[in-house]
Amino acid sequence: MIDLYTWTTPNGRKVSILLEELGVDYEVHSINIGQGDQNAPDFLKISPNNKIPAIVDTDNGVTLMESGAIMWYLAEKYGKFLPAGPLDKAKVMEWLMWQMGGLGPMAGQAHHFLHFNPGKAEYAEERYRAEVKRLYGVLNTQLEGKDYICGEYTIADMACWPWVSRFEWQEIDLADYPNVRAWYQRLLAREAVQKGYHVPKVMGEIPTG
Numbered sequence: 001m002i003d004l005y006t007w008t009t010p011n012g013r014k015v016s017i018l019l020e021e022l023g024v025d026y027e028v029h030s031i032n033i034g035q036g037d038q039n040a041p042d043f044l045k046i047s048p049n050n051k052i053p054a055i056v057d058t059d060n061g062v063t064l065m066e067s068g069a070i071m072w073y074l075a076e077k078y079g080k081f082l083p084a085g086p087l088d089k090a091k092v093m094e095w096l097m098w099q100m101g102g103l104g105p106m107a108g109q110a111h112h113f114l115h116f117n118p119g120k121a122e123y124a125e126e127r128y129r130a131e132v133k134r135l136y137g138v139l140n141t142q143l144e145g146k147d148y149i150c151g152e153y154t155i156a157d158m159a160c161w162p163w164v165s166r167f168e169w170q171e172i173d174l175a176d177y178p179n180v181r182a183w184y185q186r187l188l189a190r191e192a193v194q195k196g197y198h199v200p201k202v203m204g205e206i207p208t209g
Ligand SMILES: N[C@@H](CCC(=O)N[C@@H](CS)C(=O)NCC(=O)O)C(=O)O
Pocket: 009, 010, 011, 012, 033, 038, 050, 051, 052, 053, 065, 066, 067, 068, 100
């Protein structure tokens, strides 16, 4: 059994979408980061960086923070959503790291400056608007002629999708990125993606793109 500590954010949804896709039993623990739950001493024992998501695997007692590490662990543990061969696996790692080091942090900054604090920092707005556009262009190119980022459906898709689901906050028009839009809607049609999005609670409709 997996204990999932999470909140209604893209990084949290990455893991709940994967758990839904895996179809394994998991227990959700809400960590309301708006209320400061992430700073509670008990949570820090599981997530020493004070951030969601985090898991405890009650089968073996392992605790993990960092969504990319959690996804890799779960995909390995259950033998799904990672290709078998080392070269194909490396490509999934490449795009998972692209999400962890690029799309996630840059889109996160775009949310702060464009969505939550518009008009406060023109330079930052320009910087993150342009960088997010560039990253959508990269993803659009990678998806040319493919249904999924690495050809087959993997954790790289599940890692990127919740960040793309906030395209409106990033001032992105998905019509400008037709491969991304088709891929976004392909995942949106999956029941597990919809269920995982609404963990730990429903926050409204999922943008349709
Ligand atoms: N690199 C981390 C980032 C996690 C992260 O930034 N979590 C945010 C929510 S999406 C959080 O917990 N923020 C609370 C805080 O910063 O105090 C991961 O991918 O797990």
